Amino acid sequence: MLSIRHISKTFYPGTANAKTALDDLSLEVARGDFISIIGANGAGKSTLFNAICGTFLTDSGAILLDGQDITLLPEHKRAFHIGRLFQDPLRGTAPGMTIEENLALAAGHGGWISTVSKADKKLFREKLSLLGMDLENRMRQPVGLLSGGQRQALTLMMATIDPPKLLLLDEHTAALDPSAAEKVLELTKRIVAQQHLTCLMITHNMASALALGNRTVMMDRGRILFDVSGQERRDLTVPDLLERFRASSGRALDNDRMLLGTDE
Amino acid sequence: MFTTILGLGATALELGLISSLTVLALFLSYSMLNVCDLSTDGCFTLGAAVGAVVAISGHPYLSIVVALGVGMVSGCITALLQTKMGIDSLLSGIIVNTGLYSVNIAIMGGASLLNMNKTETVFTKAKTLLSGTFMSSQYRLVVVILFVVLALVLLTWFLKTRLGLAIRATGNNPDMVRSSSINPAFTTIVGLCVANAFTGLSGCLLAQAQKSVNIDIGTGMVTIALASLLIGNTFAGKGRNVPLRLAGAVLGAVIFRLVYMVALRFHMPAFMLKLVSSVIVIIAIAGPYLKSQFPVLRRRLVHRGGKEAR
Numbered sequence: 001m002l003s004i005r006h007i008s009k010t011f012y013p014g015t016a017n018a019k020t021a022l023d024d025l026s027l028e029v030a031r032g033d034f035i036s037i038i039g040a041n042g043a044g045k046s047t048l049f050n051a052i053c054g055t056f057l058t059d060s061g062a063i064l065l066d067g068q069d070i071t072l073l074p075e076h077k078r079a080f081h082i083g084r085l086f087q088d089p090l091r092g093t094a095p096g097m098t099i100e101e102n103l104a105l106a107a108g109h110g111g112w113i114s115t116v117s118k119a120d121k122k123l124f125r126e127k128l129s130l131l132g133m134d135l136e137n138r139m140r141q142p143v144g145l146l147s148g149g150q151r152q153a154l155t156l157m158m159a160t161i162d163p164p165k166l167l168l169l170d171e172h173t174a175a176l177d178p179s180a181a182e183k184v185l186e187l188t189k190r191i192v193a194q195q196h197l198t199c200l201m202i203t204h205n206m207a208s209a210l211a212l213g214n215r216t217v218m219m220d221r222g223r224i225l226f227d228v229s230g231q232e233r234r235d236l237t238v239p240d241l242l243e244r245f246r247a248s249s250g251r252a253l254d255n256d257r258m259l260l261g262t263d264e
Numbered sequence: 265m266f267t268t269i270l271g272l273g274a275t276a277l278e279l280g281l282i283s284s285l286t287v288l289a290l291f292l293s294y295s296m297l298n299v300c301d302l303s304t305d306g307c308f309t310l311g312a313a314v315g316a317v318v319a320i321s322g323h324p325y326l327s328i329v330v331a332l333g334v335g336m337v338s339g340c341i342t343a344l345l346q347t348k349m350g351i352d353s354l355l356s357g358i359i360v361n362t363g364l365y366s367v368n369i370a371i372m373g374g375a376s377l378l379n380m381n382k383t384e385t386v387f388t389k390a391k392t393l394l395s396g397t398f399m400s401s402q403y404r405l406v407v408v409i410l411f412v413v414l415a416l417v418l419l420t421w422f423l424k425t426r427l428g429l430a431i432r433a434t435g436n437n438p439d440m441v442r443s444s445s446i447n448p449a450f451t452t453i454v455g456l457c458v459a460n461a462f463t464g465l466s467g468c469l470l471a472q473a474q475k476s477v478n479i480d481i482g483t484g485m486v487t488i489a490l491a492s493l494l495i496g497n498t499f500a501g502k503g504r505n506v507p508l509r510l511a512g513a514v515l516g517a518v519i520f521r522l523v524y525m526v527a528l529r530f531h532m533p534a535f536m537l538k539l540v541s542s543v544i545v546i547i548a549i550a551g552p553y554l555k556s557q558f559p560v561l562r563r564r565l566v567h568r569g570g571k572e573a574r
Contacts, residue, residue: 079445094436105429105444114425
């Protein structure tokens with residue numbers, strides 16, 4: 001499905017600030033995989049997502065999506081097949097436009113000079129009612145009036161209204177209050193299951209990294225430290241994860257946020 | 265006396281409506297795309313010069329089409345500079361504006377003034393067409409209203425289409441446009457093309473209405489139009505109701521001209537127009553900012569006086 005082959009990326013090469021954010025990284029993702037990605041700050045998790053989405057071009061290596069080489073494709077063209085949610089709930093929606101207009105843009109139905117059809121409006125209402133946030137009755141209100149949780153739920157809906165081949169979630173619940181985070185995570189699980197999406201999710205919460213999905217990948221210094229799935233993963237506990245990090249990287253995991261997240 | 269006032273009102277309305285087409289252009293570039301298009305002055309003159317030359321050569325209707333076309337080309341160049349060549353959006357507007365000065369003089373055959381006293385224009389055509397009807401004395405106003413209504417209908421529809429929505433989102437959140445599989449560079453190019461077509465038309469109509477083009481016809485137009493736009497905003501707000509905001513922009517342009525006309529009656533010299541428009545823009549943009557800064561400023565002043573209550 002997604003095949004990442006030996007990609008590397010160094011920022012500010014040749015300067016004192018040179019930083020190798022991705023170091024000869026390879027990853028094979030099968031159709032229907034739901035992979036949680038964990039790692040310390042600066043491990044290259046978001047950089048990996050940026051490379052997949054085309055925010056920048058990698059220095060070397062290749063990225064294939066569903067057999068198609070997308071290594072050199074510009075960001076907006078990759079977006080046909082890749083949906084992405086950011087930690088910041090404001091990034092995925094246009095605040096000055098109504099819910100309906102945001103959805104119309106995301107759905108992308110019709111030609112350039114077509115207006116939103118009745119069928120589309122009906123579809124949007126149905127989809128919004130699935131969120132259970134009463135947004136279907138607020139379609140003509142600007143998105144700027146919504147709460148962070150509502151905006152993130154809407155962004156999730158927009159990213160999946162035409163099921164993407166790949167869904168990337170970059171700590172998409174981390175900036176929300178606990179109850180909203182739980183709700184959005186619940187929606188994520190439901191939509192991913194219903195549409196059989198292939199999904200990569202960055203999280204700082206090790207417990208939910210093990211609880212969600214079918215595979216867990218730990219990254220460190222632009223590389224994949226370990227990649228567990230199946231029975232091995234089911235037997236894994238959070239202290240095991242910390243121990244394996246120490247064993248693989250030769251140092252203790254010192255990310256406060258991740259450690260604090262362990263007892264949740 | 266009464267007829268004088270009425271006549272002045274009609275002139276103000278006419279000039280206001282003609283410049284409202286430029287205001288609509290800025291609505292698209294400044295309010296929607298979030299790009300301050302400083303090529304507006306040159307593009308306005310370009311429309312006026314091209315419109316005049318084509319009309320003088322005997323094609324009054326064609327002059328409108330050509331003015332729209334050259335405006336579009338000018339907008340396209342400004343947009344390409346900022347989206348494909350890495351030139352800052354303000355700078356690319358200034359560069360195009362400067363280049364257009366030479367282009368405009370070249371179009372006017374090396375002269376800086378063209379006279380259209382005996383030229384057939386859309387206005388003289390309308391005069392012949394309307395002679396004998398009750399509208400015959402206000403033929404210029406009729407033509408201008410026709411164009412503005414057409415522009416309003418077109419823009420209202422355009423901003424509802426998928427392309428229009430994408431243009432609105434580009435100024436709002438370019439990240440979101442990209443994730444909707446649309447290239448924000450493309451929407452910026454289309455938006456600036458459409459906007460500058462309106463600017464060109466606006467210049468063409470002004471030249472034909474006053475029967476002459478001067479190379480300075482567009483100088484300061486961007487500030488005047490911005491002032492009108494901001495006046496319009498105070499009426500129509502900055503909400504999501506696009507048709508209302510478009511109408512507000514037109515209203516702003518007319519009010520600006522009316523106030524200016526009244527000021528002239530009270531013996532304000534005509535050359536003050538540009539200073540007045542500058543001051544309006546400063547007040548409209550700096551006002552809300554200063555207002556938000558006021559509480560901090562007041563605390564500082566009180567603190568400096570040593571009287572801050574604890």
